[in-house]
Amino acid sequence: MTEEPRSMALADGRTLAWHEYGTPAGRPCLFLPGSSSSGLAGSPLHEAAERAGIRLLSLDRPGLGSSDRAPDRPLADWPADVIELLDKLGLDQVGILGHSAGGAFALAAAQRLGDRATAVVICAGSGPYAEAWYRDASAQTATSRVYYALARHTPRLFGALLSSGTARTPAAIDRTLALISRGSSPDAEFARTHPDATRQALAAVADGFRGGNSGPVDDARAVCQAWGFRVEDVSTPVDWWHGEQDGNVKPPAGRVMVERLPNATAHFIDGGHTLLFARPDPILAAFA
Template sequence: MTLHDGRNLSWHEHGDRAGRPCVFLPGSATSGHAGAALDAAATASGIRLLSVDRPGMGRSDPAPRRLLADWAGDVEQLADHLRLQRFGLLGHSAGGAYALAVAHRLANRVSCTVVGAGSPPYSEDWTRADGMMSRISRFYNGLAVHTPRLFGALCRLSAPRSAKAVDRLMNLAMRGTSADAEFARTFPDQTRIAMEALGDGYRQGSSGPTQDFATLCHPWGFDLREVTGPVEWWHGEQDTNIRPLTGREITSRLPNVTPHFVEGGHYVLFSHAAQALAPLRHSGDRSGPR
């Protein structure tokens, strides 16, 4: 679709096309193709999953120099375009922060928000307390803010742009004893989709994914305590990407949250998809025939 400012916004549809509408916001540098990993669970749950390409990723046009809060305007126009009065939100990792931005601004239209291991507001002092972030996270956050070109170049090196590159990354992901490696071995199809979506996120180059992540490191334009709608928060106790300590601090600041801290790594939203999607079964008016 074409937005009011002339930019194109792209999205992918999965699940039950006549089901309850839910907007899915995938992780950092990842296109909406990631929603395909939830297709079966969304279909079984009667959910119409609208998985969005954020600006500069997939097929959506860039939108530089924006606050995180501004993203809600794009989702509002998408909902208007699809004639959705009320809808649910689903966000994973960086997409969790973007989902909270929509929940904050469009509280009267969002029935429920489900977040899996959502990113914290990195510009706030509490995120730099001991144990909140790993050294590698601090390093990349600094690069994204102060040397974005270097950040983009480094991240693009790991983005698979061919089937062979996806195979190589899959082999790496399955190695070791970490919770995420166990997820990759147990759910290879979902893992492959995540790798493909990462490559698709860099379809237009590295500037879009870099801006997408850097936005999380700047002030968001709203406070977590202002997100008053219901939030279901899922987090893996063995998550080394966004630590469970960080997740607990975020949930302590959300006024209407139900936390689910379970065994697993960064992808518990996908390994526990049926349970995570359950609150979204009543997420909005059922979509009519298309």
């Protein structure tokens, strides 16, 4: 388990960083966290990855945490970084795990890596918001519609709003934890019963803003703009997990993605947006 990231120099001179959790000699799996989150987001999965015998490579995407930006790059071009990382580490194959917005990056990696991806698991994954079929069928909340419209069309305003709403200090993280612990939803229940894991997740978002808001804005725009490939082009088998009470990425969004993916297995079960962290063992079992 590494709280301090490892890093490498990419061919274009940028730095790519990642954190490692689970079993160092285990089966390698690339973890792509949610929007704005650095690779510290893999910390709550450390023990489950150990139980599953997984070496979890939790990535700082460009502009997040310790990784340098790659502005104005379409999602389809991003997996070139992954290929350099795998080659650097001497890994012929890797599993891919994506959560929330990281699900879009997981699909991009799967589409590019082909047979180098041994298994692909997505939990509460985001779809292509630039596509009308996804916007119309995904039952987005009004907040989500505004959020992604701002990311696509007014990135400067989006960045200011994104930055102002992010807890950066331990005291602010504790206040946010208290706020999201209210109510009876599965996510509120998870925050109440797993406060340390929730703090770690919030700290990963704060770490994503280490270099300012430009990286998180780039990250969101890559998901919101045209991906550069079709969902139907992802031929690798995908296990799709989704909580039926997810209020962030609603279940219809997952169902329309499963319908479009040519080789997907769906798991829609009780749970919220934190399903991956609340029930990691059956989800990580796909990498066995």
